[in-house]
Amino acid sequence: MSTAAHSLSSNPWKQGAKDALPLLGGYIPVAVSFGLFSVQAGFGVLETILVSAFIYAGASQFLFVAMVVSGAPVWLVIVMTLLINSRHLVYGPNIAPYLQKDVRWLPLMHLLTDQIFALTLTRMPHMTPSDRLRWYVSAGVIAWLSWILGTALGAIAGDELIERWPLISEVLPFALPALFLVMVLPRCTDRRWTITMVMATTTAMLLKLFGFPNIAIPAAAICGALAYYAIQVRPTDKEERS
Known part of the structure; x- marks a missing residue:
């Protein structure tokens, strides 16, 4: 194994946390935007946080809230949410070669986002198979918790933040796309x-x-x-x- 590979795998928990930290700069602002949007649309604070915790799908959450509030049929809400997330059908086959045949990977796929996918393609090839699960859990959980935290902040204090700093409402929608672009361009x-x-x-x-x-x-x-x-x-x- 190369020196680079060894250094990445020596402490997969620490490496996963280190790799995930830059994601907070994109996740939290957009999550704040979603929290504010959801509450303004009529969802409660707890409902909004649960949407981020269990759906955890970025753009799909905005669409989900908008369609529910507009009275769209449940089947249409489900179909459109799945359609937007159909990109995961492409993600799966690309990261499958790096995953062990371990049933623990199945529930952990809930943590897979565009940015975690990009990190996976960058990091996992340089890790030993036994370290990949620990790295993925570390990076994925930090990203997931930051999304929930941002949502809670937006749902609870979003109105006050926008009132105090109006420019925030103009900047928030660009945070996550910009972060993803920065991560993908080096490839x-x-x-x-x-x-x-x-x-x-x-x-x-x-x-x-x-x-x-x-x-x-x-x-x-x-x-x-x-x-x-x-x-x-x-x-x-x-x-x-x-």
Whole structure:
């Protein structure tokens, strides 16, 4: 095992916490925004916190609250929530090679978010299989608790925060997308990843511009995945000679 791999795996609990800390800068502001939005829509403080604890799905939570308040049928609420989260069908196969055949992974998938997925692809290849579960639990729980904490803050004190600092309401929606972009861009080191990012980003922007924001995220994920797998990676001259 390389020195880099050893240093990452020497204390997976500590490494997971260290990797998750930057996520708080994106999670808490957006969670505060959700907490404020949910309470203003008519949900109670406890209900709002429970939504973040058990649904824990970012954009899907905003859609869930909006559809429930508008009186949408339960089946439509469920379908739309699942549609937005359909990107996890792409996440699963990509991280599966790094997971052991352990039933404990099944409930822990509740902690999987876009940002944890990006961290997983970066960290797990450099860890021993026995350390991956501990790293994932550490990073995932910290991210999850920060989302719940931010939601509670927004639900309880969101109005006061916005009243005192009005600019916050303009900045909050950009915190999480900006964080995810910063985490994903370093992977765009070759033609395949760059085209994938461009395809996904362009798809999302066009759908939003043409008035289809609810399907922008899943459609972008699907288009990006198709682009990634459609592009054939040519072996280098060294690989061909070997």
